[in-house]
Amino acid sequence: MGIKIWKESVLKTDMVFENALEQEAESMALRTIRTIGDEILTKKCRKLTEMKPRYQELIGDMLDTMYNVQGVGLAAPQVGILKQIVVIDVSEEGDSSVILINPEIVELSGEQTGQEGCLSVPGKAGVVTRANYARVKALNEKMEEIVVEGEGLFARALQHEIDHLSGVMYVSKVQGQLLDTRQEEEQEEQS
Numbered sequence: 001m002g003i004k005i006w007k008e009s010v011l012k013t014d015m016v017f018e019n020a021l022e023q024e025a026e027s028m029a030l031r032t033i034r035t036i037g038d039e040i041l042t043k044k045c046r047k048l049t050e051m052k053p054r055y056q057e058l059i060g061d062m063l064d065t066m067y068n069v070q071g072v073g074l075a076a077p078q079v080g081i082l083k084q085i086v087v088i089d090v091s092e093e094g095d096s097s098v099i100l101i102n103p104e105i106v107e108l109s110g111e112q113t114g115q116e117g118c119l120s121v122p123g124k125a126g127v128v129t130r131a132n133y134a135r136v137k138a139l140n141e142k143m144e145e146i147v148v149e150g151e152g153l154f155a156r157a158l159q160h161e162i163d164h165l166s167g168v169m170y171v172s173k174v175q176g177q178l179l180d181t182r183q184e185e186e187q188e189e190q191s
């Protein structure tokens with residue numbers, strides 16, 4: 001699985017690490033994650049036309065919130081903000097955050113079928129077939145044009161998070177039944 005980020009046709013992976021360091025310098029703030037049934041998760045998000053301090057703060061909070069629950073991605077509507085912002089980090093170390101503003105999928109190819117979950121659907125997972133490769137055009141938090149592409153989990157995260165921006169939840173794409181990932185715990189509690 002590979003992740004590549006370009007800015008103006010130049011490979012620019014250091015951007016990711018700069019962002020991570022900048023975020024660490026700010027104070028940590030967690031936002032409440034909206035869960036399925038909340039109407040805000042079904043709404044379309046608006047594009048950002050300029051970066052404002054409150055969006056910088058939002059992005060920092062989204063990263064903190066995602067890392068706090070070991071998520072691999074989070075979209076602004078999941079914290080109640082109807083703006084086209086997503087954060088993703090599929091690295092095991094949690095040191096490779098990607099911030100995407102106004103993201104647009106420009107290419108999809110291949111196919112992957114696997115389990116998917118969502119921070120807004122706690123305790124559940126389901127099998128979803130998605131493209132195995134995705135290429136996305138977006139702006140970074142400095143409102144500079146970037147292109148990101150990747151395969152496997154990163155491609156899945158891109159498609160899942162960008163779906164959130166148009167009010168689409170993965171549960172509408174699940175093949176078969178939603179699985180209960182907390183089944184064992186609950187059975188123990190009941191007995």
Ligand code: NI
Nearest residue numbers: 117118119120
């Ligand atoms: Ni989600």
